[in-house]
Amino acid sequence: MSRSNELYQQVILDHNKNPRNYRALEGSDVLVCEGHNPLCGDHITVYLDLDANGTVNDLGFQGNGCAISKASASMMTAYLKGKSLAEVKTIFSEFHDMVRGEFDPASRENHLGKLTLFQGVKEYSSRIKCASLAWHALMGALDKQQSATTEE
Amino acid sequence: MPDTSAPTRPKPVLDIKSQFPVLTRDFGGMALHYLDSAATTQKPVEVIDAMDRFYRESYGTVRRGVYRLSEKATAAYENTRKQVAGLINAASEREIIYTSGTTQSINLVAYSWGGKFLKAGDEIILSQIEHHANIVPWQIIAERMGAVIKVIPVDDSGTLIMDEYKKLLSERTRIVAVNHVSNALGTVNPVKEIARLAHQAGPGGKGAIVLIDGAQSIAHMAVDVRDLDADFYAFSGHKMFGPTGIGILYGKLPILESMPPYQGGGDMIMRVTFAKTTYQAPPHRFEAGTPPIAEVLGLGVAVDWLRRTGLDKINAHEHALLEYGTAVLQDVPGLKLIGTAPGKGAILSFTLDGVHPHDIGTLLDEDGIAIRAGHHCAQPTMDRFGVPATARASIGPYNDATDLDALAKGLRRIGEMFR
Structure with a gap:
């Protein structure tokens, strides 16, 4: 399998084409943050709705980006619904280290599930x-x- | 009826790929299709060898040593100035300042000339299709001096609207800074006419100053700064087959003489005391510190190579490929060219429906094709065309039709993959 086939897998292409949770969330409690990549000018806005216990009630995103950033946002929003704040932070840290090559998900138990596609x-x-x-x-x-x- | 036959491959004007080591080496059984010359050009073997030989055989400092190595290095170092002056038809090599590249050349003018001559309310005219290097230095100095930036708009093809430019010119105009060729679109701007008009404006109609960013023109067309009547002309060594870290600022001597130093240090002074320091005349006034000596020598060899290869031939070669590339790309489903100005330079900026330029860049790399993807350090240009980014294939004299065929084939594959 060529290098880029490993990256541009069907699941990623599908999330790029049909992104899940591609919408703004309404409500005064919704947390909103726009992420910028100054290198390429891409930006993605994430909408986060937490319930009183700090569990992810709903997540959405909008913005402009490449297949990798869009699929990543789409899969992230789908994967984190229902997770607790502590779980979200653990998953972020594992994901962050994985994409930077500092953590091999095969090496130990983790919480990444299908996010290992990345x-x-x-x-x-x-x-x-x-x-x-x-x-x-x-x-x-x-x-x-x-x-x-x-x-x- | 549209012509449905395949475009005919042009007969190459030049056949020089073999002079470029990186273009002929084997990348795991794959050839390199290098289509990013607008970002940086590859180096002919004689530039590489000259720099290598200098370090191995005759390295010494310049303008400081009294020993033979230094004297010889100094002579070669100053000779490059004459070669560059000859390339652009400057009146004197004293008008040629060594910088680190186009960016520093423009910053030098903005800080030194702008810092001395700009006043509150003065106007700086830029175009809508400038590289950030010809925008940000002006924003910084404008803010400091209270000057105002005005922007010449472009039409949908990426051509400057000259009537709008004429309306912007006034007694308040102090400097007009535009590129000769747009790095993001390839538009060749009418810089001679821009300079002529600017020279009739300005305070008391005595003329605004004109700076031309020549980063994208210098290696692709014959440039005559006196014919253009440019007050400043800036370019980079690494985009003209020379090394990185060396660039040129051409400036008319009387203007350079009126300007204060840009940076202080060794080799730019006449006499230093703690009470008062007097400065060298141009160009050395603007060249503080030990310069990139090997790079200057490499640039001299690159200039020599350019003149021997022939800028007219390079231009003809690239234009034939541009025409061919335009035809083969227009056949790719979903592809849209951004920047279609008549007579443009050999740059093909485009978008592909449903595929982000960065994905195009990564996936073409799989086929050994190197292109640029992104905003090309020209975000106002992207904004003008309503796109966050484009993919850009830029052509050099070492390219041939197979590079563009590979590009079109790769783009079709990517288009299908994302469908």
């Missing part, structure tokens, strides 16, 4: 930020920031 990104140093854009926006929303960036 591990191919680690081979593309210029695309790691695409995969993590929505995640940075989500973390920004949790921190009550209006904007976040992939530049750390």
